[in-house]
Amino acid sequence: MINKLSAWFDERTGWCTAWGRFLEYSIPGGPRWRYTWGAMLAFTFFLEAVTGLLLWAAYSPGTQTAWESTFFIQHELTLGWLIRGVHHYAAHTLMVLLGLHFLQLIVYRVYLQPREVNFWVGLAMLQVVMLIFLTGFLLPWDQYGYHGSVARNKILGTAPFVGQPALTVAQGGKIMGNQTLTRFFALHAGLLPAIAIGLLVVYSRLVFRHGLAVGEKTRSEPAVRYWPDQALRDGLACLGVLAIVVGLTAWVGAPLWGPANNVDSFGAARPEWEFLFLFRFLKMEFIQKHGVEVGAVYIPTLIAGVIVLMPFIGRSRAGHIFNLSFLGVLLAGMGYLSFIAVKEDAADLEYQAAYHEAEREGHRAVELASALGIPGGGAMELVQHDPLFMGPKLFARRCANCHRLDGKNGLGADVWKVTFNPDHSKNFAVDPATAADLGGFGSREWMLKVLTDYDATFEPLKNATHNGKNVGERFLTGDMASWCKDNAEVLKQPANAASVKALVEFLAAQSGRKDLQPYDAALVAAGREVFASATLASGSLSSACIDCHGMHVAGEETALSENSGAGAPTLTGYGGRKWLIDFLKQPGHADFYGDNNAMPSFEQSMSPQEIELLVDWMLGDYYRPEASPSKAE
Amino acid sequence: MSDPLDAAEATPRRGFLKSLATLAIVGTAVLSPFAAGLAFFLDPLLKRREPFRGAENGFLYVANVSQLPASGEPVHFALRADRVDAWNIFRNRTIGSVYLRLMGPGIVLALNDICPHLGCKIELKPADKTFLCPCHGAHFKLDGEQITHIAPRSMDTLLVDVRKDGGVWVKYQEFEGGKTQKVEL
Numbered sequence: 133m134i135n136k137l138s139a140w141f142d143e144r145t146g147w148c149t150a151w152g153r154f155l156e157y158s159i160p161g162g163p164r165w166r167y168t169w170g171a172m173l174a175f176t177f178f179l180e181a182v183t184g185l186l187l188w189a190a191y192s193p194g195t196q197t198a199w200e201s202t203f204f205i206q207h208e209l210t211l212g213w214l215i216r217g218v219h220h221y222a223a224h225t226l227m228v229l230l231g232l233h234f235l236q237l238i239v240y241r242v243y244l245q246p247r248e249v250n251f252w253v254g255l256a257m258l259q260v261v262m263l264i265f266l267t268g269f270l271l272p273w274d275q276y277g278y279h280g281s282v283a284r285n286k287i288l289g290t291a292p293f294v295g296q297p298a299l300t301v302a303q304g305g306k307i308m309g310n311q312t313l314t315r316f317f318a319l320h321a322g323l324l325p326a327i328a329i330g331l332l333v334v335y336s337r338l339v340f341r342h343g344l345a346v347g348e349k350t351r352s353e354p355a356v357r358y359w360p361d362q363a364l365r366d367g368l369a370c371l372g373v374l375a376i377v378v379g380l381t382a383w384v385g386a387p388l389w390g391p392a393n394n395v396d397s398f399g400a401a402r403p404e405w406e407f408l409f410l411f412r413f414l415k416m417e418f419i420q421k422h423g424v425e426v427g428a429v430y431i432p433t434l435i436a437g438v439i440v441l442m443p444f445i446g447r448s449r450a451g452h453i454f455n456l457s458f459l460g461v462l463l464a465g466m467g468y469l470s471f472i473a474v475k476e477d478a479a480d481l482e483y484q485a486a487y488h489e490a491e492r493e494g495h496r497a498v499e500l501a502s503a504l505g506i507p508g509g510g511a512m513e514l515v516q517h518d519p520l521f522m523g524p525k526l527f528a529r530r531c532a533n534c535h536r537l538d539g540k541n542g543l544g545a546d547v548w549k550v551t552f553n554p555d556h557s558k559n560f561a562v563d564p565a566t567a568a569d570l571g572g573f574g575s576r577e578w579m580l581k582v583l584t585d586y587d588a589t590f591e592p593l594k595n596a597t598h599n600g601k602n603v604g605e606r607f608l609t610g611d612m613a614s615w616c617k618d619n620a621e622v623l624k625q626p627a628n629a630a631s632v633k634a635l636v637e638f639l640a641a642q643s644g645r646k647d648l649q650p651y652d653a654a655l656v657a658a659g660r661e662v663f664a665s666a667t668l669a670s671g672s673l674s675s676a677c678i679d680c681h682g683m684h685v686a687g688e689e690t691a692l693s694e695n696s697g698a699g700a701p702t703l704t705g706y707g708g709r710k711w712l713i714d715f716l717k718q719p720g721h722a723d724f725y726g727d728n729n730a731m732p733s734f735e736q737s738m739s740p741q742e743i744e745l746l747v748d749w750m751l752g753d754y755y756r757p758e759a760s761p762s763k764a765e
Numbered sequence: 766m767s768d769p770l771d772a773a774e775a776t777p778r779r780g781f782l783k784s785l786a787t788l789a790i791v792g793t794a795v796l797s798p799f800a801a802g803l804a805f806f807l808d809p810l811l812k813r814r815e816p817f818r819g820a821e822n823g824f825l826y827v828a829n830v831s832q833l834p835a836s837g838e839p840v841h842f843a844l845r846a847d848r849v850d851a852w853n854i855f856r857n858r859t860i861g862s863v864y865l866r867l868m869g870p871g872i873v874l875a876l877n878d879i880c881p882h883l884g885c886k887i888e889l890k891p892a893d894k895t896f897l898c899p900c901h902g903a904h905f906k907l908d909g910e911q912i913t914h915i916a917p918r919s920m921d922t923l924l925v926d927v928r929k930d931g932g933v934w935v936k937y938q939e940f941e942g943g944k945t946q947k948v949e950l
Contacts, residue, residue, distance in 0.1 A: 175794060182798045186805050197852075204852040210808040211801050218798070360780070360787040367790035374794055505818075505847075505854025 155359035160343075161350035163362040169233055170339070171366035172373050176226045177332070179377065181325070183219035188321055191271065193313035196510030198273035199391040203501050203511070206388050217381025223265055225377055227406050230258050238459055241452060242345040243443040250338045251443055255436075257331045260324055267320040269404060273313065275490055278392030279401035281316075282308065287414075290425035308394075390493035391511040396525070399486030402477070409469035412476075415556070435462065481560045485545035489525075492543070496521050499757055523749020526742055530734065531570070534596065538571035565592035566604065567731070573750060574643060574707025579636040584623050586616035596730055603730040610728065611680065611700065618674045627670035634659035635677075642685050643708035647752040660685075664692060677703070682723070699728040712747045817846040817860045817937075824926050824934040827875075831931055833867035839889055839896075839907060840865055841878065844937050861937050863923060864889065864896075866907065875923040875935045876909045882916035884942045896920065917945045 142148035159167065190209060192201040205212040234254065237243055243251035270281040285308070289299040302319075304311025356362070403411050410428070413419065419427035438445075438458060445451040477483045497515050507513050515521040527535075527542030541547045548560040568590050572578045581589050590613075593604030607613065616623075623632055638659025641651040662668060663683065666676035677683070682695030682702035695702045702723040705711040714721070716738070720729035734743060748754060804811065819825070827842045834840070841864055848858040866874040876896075878887045885900035895912065896905040904912040909920030924936035941948040 178795070179798055182802055186802045189806060200852040208852070209805060210811050211805045212808075214801055215805045218801075360784045363791065364783060364787040367787055367794060370794040371790055374797065501852065505849060506852050508853060508855050 155357070155363070157358040158355035159358055159362050160346050160355045161353040162356040163365050165365055165369070166236075167344065167362060168366050168369035169229070169236065170336075172369050173226070173229050173233060174332075175370040176222050176229060176373055177328075179218060179222040179374070180226065183215050183222070184321060184325075186215050187219055191317075193271065193310075193317040195273060195310050195313065195392070196508070196512075198271060198313050199388075199497075199511050200501070200506050202272040202274070202388060203498060203506075206386070207498060207502055213385060214378070214381055217386040218377050220386035221377045221380040222373075223268060224404070224406070225373060226261060227265055229373075230261060234258065235459070238442060238446075238455055240345070241446055243446060245443075245447075247338075247342055247345060248443040250335065250342065252440065253331055253335045253338065255440065257328060257335060260328045260331065264320055264324045264328065265404075265406075267316045267324065270316050271313065271320060272388060273392045274387075274389040275392060275398050275493070276387065276389045276401070278308070278394070279398040280403055281312075283401070284403070287424065287428040290423070291429045292425065295425075295429075388494060388498065389490055390497045391515065393512065398490070399483060400490040402473075405470070408473045409466040412469040412473035476557065480558060481546070481548065482550065482558070485543065488545070489543050492524075493521065500755065503755065503757060517745075519745045519748035519754040522742070522745040523754075526738075526746045527749070530738060530746070534565065534567035534592075534731075536565045536569045536571070536592075539569060564595050566596040567592055570750070574640075574645065574712075575648065576636050576640050578707070579639045580632065583616065583632065583635070584620070586613055593730075598730065606728055607730075615674065622668060622671050622673065625668075625670055628668045631658070631662050631668040635662040638663055639703070639706060642683070642704070643706055643711070644686055645708050645751055660692075695723055699726040701725060709747055709751060709753075712750065713743055716743050716747070814851075815849060817848050818854070819846040820937070821934070823936045824924075825937050827863060827933050827935045828865060829931045830867065830871070830873065830927055830933055833865055833873065833933075835867060837866055837868065837907070838891065839876070841889065844935065846937075861939070862886075863935055863937070865933060865935075871927050873925045873927055873933050874908065875925045875933075877921040877923055877937075877939065879921070879939060879942075880916060881918045881921055881940065881942060881944075881947075887920065917943060918947065921947055 138148050187205065190201060190205045190212070192198065202216070205216050207213070237251060237254065266281075266284060270277045285299055285303060288302065289295045291298065300306060302312075302315060303309075304315045402408065414424060414427045416427070442455050446455045493515070496518065497511055500514050500518055500521070501511055504514065524542045527537060528545075531537075532541035532547050536547065539546075546560075547563045547565075549563045551559045551561070553559060569592070587608065590604075590607050593607050594602070596602065596604030622628060634655045636659065637652055637655035638657075640648045641656040641659075662673075663677045666673040666679075678693035680696045680700035681693065682691065682704060683693050684691035684704045686705065691704075701715075715724055717735040718733050719725055719731040720727075720733060725731070738746075825844050825846055827844055828840070832840065841862060843859040843862045845857050846860045848855040848860050862878050864876045864878055866876075868874050879885075880887050880898040880900065880903055882898060882901055882903045885898050887896045887898045887903070887905070890897050894907055896907070896909070897903075898916070901915050902913065903916040905916075905920050906912060909922060911919045921938075921940050923938060926934040926936075928934060939950045941950060
């Protein structure tokens, strides 16, 4: 019955016969693991096609939807992480397999007559796959894809005559945007794969025409049919590829960095590891002297020219040796450049810090998108309104020149003075702070530290200079410093611990900060007494806080005290949101440091929104995930 | 050949087993991407995602009862909530619309204006006091009962909560089209 049916079908299509012929295809010299290469390449391509079509059904090219839909695929859709991960790692696998395949072809001289055209078609396929690979990395529109593509596109633009017009067409404009994504997507998923499939058809026809390239010795051995021995090897090899790709997906996962940000520099930008050598090559001195196009266009074109001619060069024994040496030097050079690129990055503390910051931003963007949903303006709109995303960046950029946060720059890195050595390596010397470390600013611990350890809190000020003159010493020898010195003993008396604690509680409570709640009402009342009267449980302070500082407790009609105007800051709301915002805008205002002030005003140099983001971050006022931080899928 | 894989040709039984193993291995490699892909593609069936957020126990504020004429004439209202569309959340958007009718003191009828036939938006025809769907001519009385039998059921009523302050809250739902029974989407 089945035979009859297949006969009927075969008579009309010829497919059963063709299939049979394929299975019966005889392998000279019997099955070999070495022959599995073609199957592995075809299988990896198949994996890319299947996962690519699936991703196509979920991906949306656009500057406000590309990262967002990729996030949705990776973190929300059923098995999205798997499909995307397999697509990602199979792409790398395809590049590696193709590269190794070409190595094989050249080492075993498979390109010799009559297989020159096979070789060239293969080379063309390698180019097309490379372009699919490169266009694909832009599509998530994340920091890596975006900043990597900016550089790659500029390289294209350096090509003579056609470079810039080609770039403008590929990008759909002079700069990258929505049209770049739609075009790259059309290239990545449509045009280029169509060309690759066309070339694959031509290639496999040529391979069948000329048969497997085997030596005389193998040819003399008995041939064995394809099924099942070679098929088993092919199947196992493909399963191996699948295992590696799925393994990498499960253990590492396809990365999704923060959404593309074209405002801030991205110090962690690097190409995919396959192209790291080119990245390092372009930093070489002689490339710098002769221009990017020499390193990125002329030299690669020359090398490609030699490879294209290899079938002819390799005819003679000397030519073959030339080909092998050329290849050896090329690979050694690529390996060496990749190696030093990695080595330099490993020693580059700024790169390491930028990488960690990229990880932090990516993690936070995903956390916010998962919990809150993404507004119509896209993920950038979401993260740019998030104090935790923006605050540390703003601190590092605007505050860390003088201040530190727990000894670091706000992003967890040191602040360095960088010097460049002749060999392009960098030396990093930790730059001393010139203003107070703001870790825990405004907290109870902070208040206590200012009162009982004033010198240590403001010690970095001794390094503060302006136009060569010291501008910080006056704080260390000023009225508050003297007051702290005069009262150190009485403040540190064990009998007064409760009074000091109360004073601190009062200061914390009047700030109105949510993150310091709940307040101890009895302590607050007692602290207020100390603030106004200078009387402690045992003895009293040399002068009361209100003698110098202004204080108007929120919600009360009359002020406890007015500002003395002697440069002692008004403490109304000290450490709270409004106080901090006003202070950042005009630290030299009469209510703050007045004429003593040494800190720049940020009223002009930061937008009101930036100041608020920075302050809200310092006050810990931002979205926090529930106890279980990551949303398990 | 010393390779043990090739010795199998010796007996037909081992050859058959090898063919079977090959088939299984090749099948696993080729079919498993499709299996994972199927789950990915069928995600809309596997995971329920709420189309909007911001309802109180499922109810959305629509209007105040004072906005409804005592004559019982239906009034069309848009409902606003946070529209959830895959990865996006759009704050305070119209997510649907209903007809409200005052049936008696504190009694309000809410009708979804989506035609139970094939989903067009039903229009109010005040002149002849009926609802008419502009697409296929499904015709309904003002209480939603069908006049013609073009639609498989009468207009979909929605749960209403009239609160003390006169606020009319509606549990907004959409239902499958073309079915005689109300099946929530």
